[in-house]
Amino acid sequence: xxxxxxxxxxxxxxxxxxxxxxxxxxxxxxxxxxxxxxxxxxxxxxxxxxxxxxxxxxxxxxxxxxxxxxxxxxxxxxxxxxxxxxxxxxxxxxxxxxxxxxxxxxxxxxxxxxxxxxxxxxxxxxxxxxxxxxxxxxxxxxxxxxxxxxxxxxxxxxxxxxxxxxxxxxxxxxxxxxxxxxxxxxxxxxxxxxxxxxxxxxxxxxxxxxxxxxxxx
Amino acid sequence: xxxxxxxxxxxxxxxxxxxxxxxxxxxxxxxxxxxxxxxxxxxxxxxxxxxxxxxxxxxxxxxxxxxxxxxxxxxxxxxxxxxxxxxxxxxxxxxxxxxxxxxxxxxxxxxxxxxxxxxxxxxxxxxxxxxxxxxxxxxxxxxxxxxxxxxxxxxxxxxxxxxxxxxxxxxxxxxxxxxxxxxxxxxxxxxxxxxxxxxxxxxxxxxxxxxxxxxxxxxxxxxxxxxxxxxxxxxxxxxxxxxxxxxxxxxxxxxxxxxxxxxxxxxxxxxxxxxxxxxxxxxxxxxxxxxxxxxxxxxxxxxxxxxxxxxxxxxxxxxxxxxxxxxxxxxxxxxxxxxxxxxxxxxxxxxxxxxxxxxxxxxxxxxxxxxxxxxxxxxxxxxxxxxxxxxxxxxxxxxxxxxxxxxxxxxxxxxxxxxxxxxxxxxxxxxxxx
Numbered sequence: 001x002x003x004x005x006x007x008x009x010x011x012x013x014x015x016x017x018x019x020x021x022x023x024x025x026x027x028x029x030x031x032x033x034x035x036x037x038x039x040x041x042x043x044x045x046x047x048x049x050x051x052x053x054x055x056x057x058x059x060x061x062x063x064x065x066x067x068x069x070x071x072x073x074x075x076x077x078x079x080x081x082x083x084x085x086x087x088x089x090x091x092x093x094x095x096x097x098x099x100x101x102x103x104x105x106x107x108x109x110x111x112x113x114x115x116x117x118x119x120x121x122x123x124x125x126x127x128x129x130x131x132x133x134x135x136x137x138x139x140x141x142x143x144x145x146x147x148x149x150x151x152x153x154x155x156x157x158x159x160x161x162x163x164x165x166x167x168x169x170x171x172x173x174x175x176x177x178x179x180x181x182x183x184x185x186x187x188x189x190x191x192x193x194x195x196x197x198x199x200x201x202x203x204x205x206x207x208x209x210x211x212x213x214x215x216x217x
Numbered sequence: 218x219x220x221x222x223x224x225x226x227x228x229x230x231x232x233x234x235x236x237x238x239x240x241x242x243x244x245x246x247x248x249x250x251x252x253x254x255x256x257x258x259x260x261x262x263x264x265x266x267x268x269x270x271x272x273x274x275x276x277x278x279x280x281x282x283x284x285x286x287x288x289x290x291x292x293x294x295x296x297x298x299x300x301x302x303x304x305x306x307x308x309x310x311x312x313x314x315x316x317x318x319x320x321x322x323x324x325x326x327x328x329x330x331x332x333x334x335x336x337x338x339x340x341x342x343x344x345x346x347x348x349x350x351x352x353x354x355x356x357x358x359x360x361x362x363x364x365x366x367x368x369x370x371x372x373x374x375x376x377x378x379x380x381x382x383x384x385x386x387x388x389x390x391x392x393x394x395x396x397x398x399x400x401x402x403x404x405x406x407x408x409x410x411x412x413x414x415x416x417x418x419x420x421x422x423x424x425x426x427x428x429x430x431x432x433x434x435x436x437x438x439x440x441x442x443x444x445x446x447x448x449x450x451x452x453x454x455x456x457x458x459x460x461x462x463x464x465x466x467x468x469x470x471x472x473x474x475x476x477x478x479x480x481x482x483x484x485x486x487x488x489x490x491x492x493x494x495x496x497x498x499x500x501x502x503x504x505x506x507x508x509x510x511x512x513x514x515x516x517x518x519x520x521x522x523x524x525x526x527x528x529x530x531x532x533x534x535x536x537x538x539x540x541x542x543x544x545x546x547x548x549x550x551x552x553x554x555x556x557x558x559x560x561x562x563x564x565x566x567x568x569x570x571x572x573x574x575x576x577x578x579x580x581x582x583x584x585x586x587x588x589x590x591x592x593x594x595x596x597x598x599x600x601x602x603x604x605x606x607x608x609x610x611x612x613x614x615x616x617x618x619x620x621x622x623x624x625x626x627x628x629x630x631x632x633x634x635x636x637x638x639x640x641x642x643x644x645x646x647x648x649x650x651x
Contacts, residue, residue, distance in 0.1 A: 069333050070317065070341060078317050085322035169370075171326055176369045180319055 004042050004052070007032065011049045012097045021046050047114060050101045053094070055117035061087045062125050076133030077187040080153065083125065084160060084179045088172065091164070099165055111158070122157060126150040133190070140192040149190055156182050315351065315368060317341040323366055327445035335443065336362070349412060349516075354453065361453035363437070363513075369447075371412050403617040407495070411516040418444045421451070421515040427490055428512075433478040435509045454511045456503030459635060469637075471508060476588065476638025478510035483629050484645035491526060495519035495621040497628030499635075519621035523650070524550070529622070530647035533578035538571055553615045565609060576600060577626070580642045588630065589637035597627075 010032045014022055022028035025046070029036045043049050065071065065082045074082060091098050101114050111119055130149045133139035139149070160182060164175045320341060324332045332339035336355040343351035343366075350367040410416060418439050425436030435454075443450035457465070462475075479502075486493040494501075496517040503511040521529075528550040531537055538544055545567055548554040554566050576596055580586035633640065 068321070068331060070321075074317065081316050082318035082321065085318050086325070089322065089325055173369045176319065176322060180316060180369075184316075 007034070007039065007042060008049055008053060011046065012053070012094070015100060016096050050114045051117045053097065054101070054115055055121055057090050057094070058087070058118040058121045058125075061090050062121070064090075076129045076136075076138050077183070079129045079132075080126070080187070081179065081183050083129075084156075084183060085176070088160070088164060088175055088179070091161075092172065102161070102165065111154075119154065119157075123150050123154060126153045130190075139187070139190040140196055142196070152186055152189070156186055315343075319369070320353070320366055323369070323447050327448050328443075332364070336364075339364070355450075357443075362440075362443075363451055363453045364443075365414070365449040365451075367412065367414060367447045399617050400620055403620055407517055407519070407621065410518070413446065414444065414449050415446050417516050418449055420518055421449075424486075424490075424494065424515055424518075425512075428482065428485060431478070431481050431485055433474060433509045434482050435505060435511050437511070437513060451513075454503050454505065454513055456505040456511050458503060459499040459632065462504040463635070472636050472638050473640065474508060475504055475510055476633050476636045477640045477644075479629065479632055479636075479638075480640045480642065481644050482510065482512065483625065487521065488530075488645045488647050492518055492520040493622075493625055495625045497625055497632055499632065502632075517621075519618070519625065521618065521622070525616060525618045525622075526647075527649055529618075531649055532574050533581045534647070534649065535582065538575060541567070544571060551616055551619075555614070562609075566614070569604070569607075569609070573600060573604075580630070584641060584643050585639055586642045587639040588633035589639070594630075594634055597630075 011022075011028070014028065014031070022031070025039055026036050028046075029039045032039075043052070061083060065079075065086050068082070071079070071082075102112065104112075104114075127150050130139065130146070130153075134141050134146060139146075160175065160179055163178045164172060167175045169175075320343075321331045324330065324335065328335060332341075332353075332355065336357045339355040340353055343353050345352040349371045350365050353364045353366060355362045355364050418441050421436070421439050422441070425439075428434060428436070437452035437454050440450040467475075479497075483493060483497070494512065494515060494517070496514065501512065501514040503513060505511050528547040532544070532547050537547070545554060545563065548567065548570055549556075553570050554563055558566065579593060580588070
């Protein structure tokens with residue numbers, strides 16, 4: 001009897017025990033006592049399994065945090081903090097496998113394919129949280145930039161995962177600090193700040209001051 | 218309440234903070250001396266005040282051990298000039314709290330459950346900051362509980378903090394680095410112990426059991442099953458902090474009763490348990506509505522080894538100070554007089570320390586002692602300021618145990634002074650082995 005969970009668990013077990021992916025889907029299917037056709041009904045490739053693991057963990061995190069009683073009282077900032085704290089807790093349960101999936105992709109600049117599913121889940125979550133913040137006035141609505149806020153959070157996502165991979169502190173305490181600081185800084189930037197006022201002031205001066213003539217434009 | 222958004226934790230950030238203070242202090246001296254050019258009468262008080270403000274402002278932005286060190290320094294009123302003390306005392310109150318999600322995370326890590334699933338109610342907004350953690354209110358089975366949650370990374374940053382604070386401590390205390398290291402290590406040990414909440418729960422239970430028979434002293438019940446290395450759960454104690462209590466204009470009789478409870482609590486521990494709650498700052502005590510002293514923090518415990526206890530308390534035994542040879546012997550055991558001191562030095566330190574111990578032991582020399590008398594404290598401060606100016610005391614002397622024992626006893630005296638209490642001082646006597 002083949003199901004997605006079972007295949008996933010067997011695959012994770014195989015990879016962690018052997019330190020490498022199975023030689024072929026046929027080989028893996030045989031060990032799992034399913035047919036190759038059963039496998040392909042659910043996953044197109046081994047990488048699809050890895051992608052699904054990430055995606056499932058991300059979705060599971062979002063579901064868990066939204067079930068918290070305090071969730072509706074949280075600000076956007078706290079919602080994002082809450083996501084990362086719970087996410088890291090969940091990733092911890094599969095740390096070896098998680099690191100295995102990422103170590104295969106040495107480039108850190110572009111999003112590795114294995115994260116693409118998780119990324120779209122995360123970004124739609126981030127967008128909801130950001131829109132809430134924009135709606136309540138917690139975050140500053142900046143014409144060109146508001147749409148990019150979610151990208152900034154994705155950068156934090158990547159940074160935090162990378163930090164965690166190298167974190168050897170007890171209970172990954174340092175990662176907690178990285179989250180608390182990183183997310184707070186990012187949200188500080190999303191909030192209305194002196195830079196906004198400076199920008200406004202500059203706009204005002206170019207429109208109304210005689211700056212242009214004086215500068216010889 | 219505004220939640221703290223940035224806590225400088227990497228060493229680089231913290232260093233930057235301290236460097237800034239260094240510059241400002243330099244600046245204050247420049248300011249002081251340039252003012253002095255025009256006004257030679259200007260006292261050093263203003264300079265001390267300026268320095269204290271800057272140091273305090275820097276320290277208050279640092280959590281954890283730096284705050285703790287500020288607290289430590291603030292307890293040693295006998296060493297620091299008054300202006301420093303007033304500023305530092307502020308650091309015992311109100312550090313800004315951490316975010317709600319981080320609190321939940323800490324619970325999930327410890328118990329696999331969020332606080333709302335462990336307790337019937339849990340308030341995510343902390344009601345009070347402790348130096349290395351914050352306190353939350355919760356209820357369980359109709360009981361109100363106080364839950365202490367530790368800041369992440371505190372233990373980690375203590376050693377690096379101490380290294381950074383060192384130069385400041387030296388400057389403040391006017392001492393050099395090499396010989397102070399042994400004391401710094403003692404402080405580091407105690408501070409690291411304070412970050413071990415599991416140890417604190419075990420000690421709290423042990424001490425509250427041992428002290429259970431003391432009159433008018435009460436302790437909260439601790440819940441080891443709801444505690445972890447980052448979390449302590451205990452009964453919520455109703456009561457007033459010392460300042461609030463005094464604001465209610467309590468009767469002299471009541472003040473004496475609370476003062477007596479404090480005195481008994483400390484002296485019972487010193488002489489019967491040989492280990493003492495070494496953090497007598499006002500935040501660790503409450504005065505309950507039924508007029509009892511509640512002790513709510515056992516983070517810092519100082520054990521008194523035999524080779525310290527005996528010579529130290531032999532000194533306050535009546536008559537010993539009249540015996541010069543025996544006094545010098547005790548001073549040697551306590552390393553207040555050192556092996557390579559010459560005759561003149563022995564004479565000098567014998568006289569100076571005899572003066573200090575006589576002063577310190579004054580409350581023990583009569584059956585009762587009135588701590589409201591300002592003369593006693595003025596004498597203590599005056600002695601502190603006097604030795605601060607003496608080149609002979611530039612280098613620290615005495616075994617490392619003095620730091621916490623002095624802190625404890627001066628802290629106790631100060632609390633009793635604030636209470637204006639008169640207490641019986643003969644309730645617990647030293648047991649000396651000959």
